[in-house]
Amino acid sequence: MPRRHLLLAAAVVALLALLPLSGSTYLLYLFTQVLIFVLFATSLNLLIGYAGLVSFGHAAFFAIGGYGCAILLRSYGVPLLLAMPAALVMTAVFATLIGALCVRLTSYYFSMLTLAFGQLVWAVVFKWRSMTGGDDGFLRIVSPSWIDTPASFFLFTLVLVTLAMVALWIVAHSPLGRTLMAIRENQVRAGFLGVHTRRVQLVAFIIAGTFAGLAGALFALFNRSIFPDSAWWLQSAEVLIMVVLGGMNSFFGPAVGALTLILLGRLTLELTAFWPALLAIILIATLFFFPSGIAGLLKARGRR
Amino acid sequence: MMYATIQFLNGLSYGLSLFLVAAGLSIIFGVLRVLNFAHGTFYMLGGYVAYEAVSRLGLANGGFWVAVAVSGLVLAALAAVIERLMLRKLYERDEIYQLLFTFALVLLISDVIRGLWGTQVLSISFPPELRGAQDVGLAFYPRYRLFLCLVGGAVAIGIWFVFQRTRWGRIIRAATQDREILGALGVNVPRVYLVVFSAGAALAGIGGALAAPALALKPGMDAEIIVECFIVVIIGGLGSLWGAFIGALLIGQLRSIGLYFVPEWEIVLVYLLMVAVLVFRPWGLLGKREGA
Numbered sequence: 001m002p003r004r005h006l007l008l009a010a011a012v013v014a015l016l017a018l019l020p021l022s023g024s025t026y027l028l029y030l031f032t033q034v035l036i037f038v039l040f041a042t043s044l045n046l047l048i049g050y051a052g053l054v055s056f057g058h059a060a061f062f063a064i065g066g067y068g069c070a071i072l073l074r075s076y077g078v079p080l081l082l083a084m085p086a087a088l089v090m091t092a093v094f095a096t097l098i099g100a101l102c103v104r105l106t107s108y109y110f111s112m113l114t115l116a117f118g119q120l121v122w123a124v125v126f127k128w129r130s131m132t133g134g135d136d137g138f139l140r141i142v143s144p145s146w147i148d149t150p151a152s153f154f155l156f157t158l159v160l161v162t163l164a165m166v167a168l169w170i171v172a173h174s175p176l177g178r179t180l181m182a183i184r185e186n187q188v189r190a191g192f193l194g195v196h197t198r199r200v201q202l203v204a205f206i207i208a209g210t211f212a213g214l215a216g217a218l219f220a221l222f223n224r225s226i227f228p229d230s231a232w233w234l235q236s237a238e239v240l241i242m243v244v245l246g247g248m249n250s251f252f253g254p255a256v257g258a259l260t261l262i263l264l265g266r267l268t269l270e271l272t273a274f275w276p277a278l279l280a281i282i283l284i285a286t287l288f289f290f291p292s293g294i295a296g297l298l299k300a301r302g303r304r
Numbered sequence: 305m306m307y308a309t310i311q312f313l314n315g316l317s318y319g320l321s322l323f324l325v326a327a328g329l330s331i332i333f334g335v336l337r338v339l340n341f342a343h344g345t346f347y348m349l350g351g352y353v354a355y356e357a358v359s360r361l362g363l364a365n366g367g368f369w370v371a372v373a374v375s376g377l378v379l380a381a382l383a384a385v386i387e388r389l390m391l392r393k394l395y396e397r398d399e400i401y402q403l404l405f406t407f408a409l410v411l412l413i414s415d416v417i418r419g420l421w422g423t424q425v426l427s428i429s430f431p432p433e434l435r436g437a438q439d440v441g442l443a444f445y446p447r448y449r450l451f452l453c454l455v456g457g458a459v460a461i462g463i464w465f466v467f468q469r470t471r472w473g474r475i476i477r478a479a480t481q482d483r484e485i486l487g488a489l490g491v492n493v494p495r496v497y498l499v500v501f502s503a504g505a506a507l508a509g510i511g512g513a514l515a516a517p518a519l520a521l522k523p524g525m526d527a528e529i530i531v532e533c534f535i536v537v538i539i540g541g542l543g544s545l546w547g548a549f550i551g552a553l554l555i556g557q558l559r560s561i562g563l564y565f566v567p568e569w570e571i572v573l574v575y576l577l578m579v580a581v582l583v584f585r586p587w588g589l590l591g592k593r594e595g596a
Contacts, residue, residue: 280412
């Protein structure tokens with residue numbers, strides 16, 4: 001089964017690589033956005049699906065990666081090929097600090113603390129006007145010339161997201177991924193088996209945060225601007241709903257969720273004013289009627 | 305000295321009104337084992353319902369007090385419906401589903417509030433009986449805030465009385481220990497859950513209504529208050545009511561000290577306290593060590 005999924009994923013990537021031939025700027029922008037959120041949602045699912053830890057502040061790392069990359073690029077004139085890795089290192093450092101505090105106790109504490117630290121990051125971004133531009137946003141981010149057309153930026157995103165997804169797939173199917181699931185199922189027993197449960201969860205938290213940071217850096221470059229909203233809890237909620245809608249028990253589920261939610265957003269432009277309510281209804285419907293998400297529905301169909 | 309007195313009272317009134325909300329959160333968690341993310345949104349809705357009631361009834365002739373009561377009733381009824389029709393179906397499921405459900409409520413209710421009352425900042429005037437300042441010996445202090453201190457204190461004592469001295473309190477304490485045994489003893493456990501969830505929500509609604517004259521009603525206030533409540537219960541210890549009391553008072557004082565020394569960044573002090581608690585006493589000041 002997983003092998004078939006990988007083949008399918010490879011075919012999707014190959015098809016996407018042909019997208020610039022369509023010459024449609026609209027499609028290129030749309031799928032650049034989809035790819036960025038595929039990565040963001042999949043990174044969150046490492047925590048939710050594999051570790052059973054619901055983070056309500058994942059957007060914090062998205063924002064740290066985005067602001068980090070953008071500030072290095074514009075305020076300090078660091079070239080992109082240095083600024084991006086540096087932003088990821090910065091995100092990893094923050095993820096280590098925050099994660100070390102969040103994984104100390106039960107999963108309830110984890111959820112409360114991730115929300116609290118997420119809002120702290122938002123507050124710092126919002127108030128540190130001289131560095132981040134505050135609520136006016138951080139604008140006029142200029143990408144180097146080799147990625148400043150819609151097609152070249154799309155391909156750049158496609159390459160980075162594909163590499164990141166491969167890395168996440170390896171992590172999820174490595175002993176680390178299995179250990180996370182063991183801890184999720186029975187923390188005490190995993191501890192008795194000699195697993196240092198907190199350390200394993202922390203490593204997962206850092207990996208998830210860093211990949212969210214990569215998604216954030218791409219997002220800032222894509223929009224040529226970044227706003228404090230990207231760290232606000234609503235952003236965390238949106239990506240969380242992508243994960244749940246797509247299916248948290250499947251590796252590619254969140255990717256399907258990201259695609260579905262973004263397409264839905266585009267198709268219901270007249271409902272944008274009620275977007276949070278719509279998200280809430282989607283989430284409630286998923287929880288009650290198809291708790292394994294779209295991936296779960298597809299799987300049940302395949303089995304029949 | 306005068307300034308210090310005012311700062312102290314500011315912190316006290318803020319802390320005590322925070323306790324109203326955090327207490328409900330803590331009791332609901334203790335009994336239902338559900339971490340209610342929507343608690344801050346219940347608080348916010350309480351404020352808006354009071355605003356609506358006041359703008360229809362007027363403030364004079366006790367209109368404000370009717371509005372506070374209406375807020376409590378509306379929230380109790382809403383929470384009862386939510387518990388009975390939806391939340392109840394999720395108790396058997398993994399805790400992730402309960403968390404996500406209450407989180408969906410946050411999105412839904414805050415968006416409904418935005419739809420009904422818009423995004424501009426709203427406020428309620430002080431009720432006529434409590435306008436002006438009172439001489440408290442060292443300083444003059446706004447009457448309304450003194451009143452908030454009294455209410456917070458009275459609610460704390462009231463909760464203590466209900467918990468320690470009444471039959472309902474005993475049942476609730478028993479439910480936090482072992483719900484199966486409680487059911488076997490003939491107590492209608494689902495009804496206990498319904499009443500506790502509804503009462504906790506009413507407390508949050510009343511808290512929001514009472515706080516409305518002292519602060520502004522605006523979108524996003526629910527996120528602010530729920531984060532502070534979480535910090536309160538983390539500092540005090542999840543599930544410990546008196547921990548929540550102490551946590552709320554500490555945060556109140558810390559905020560008012562912070563407003564003086566590091567204005568704009570006072571919230572950072574609160575986080576620092578939380579981090580210190582997590583590092584040195586992760587289960588909270590009055591919490592019990594749980595599990596591994």
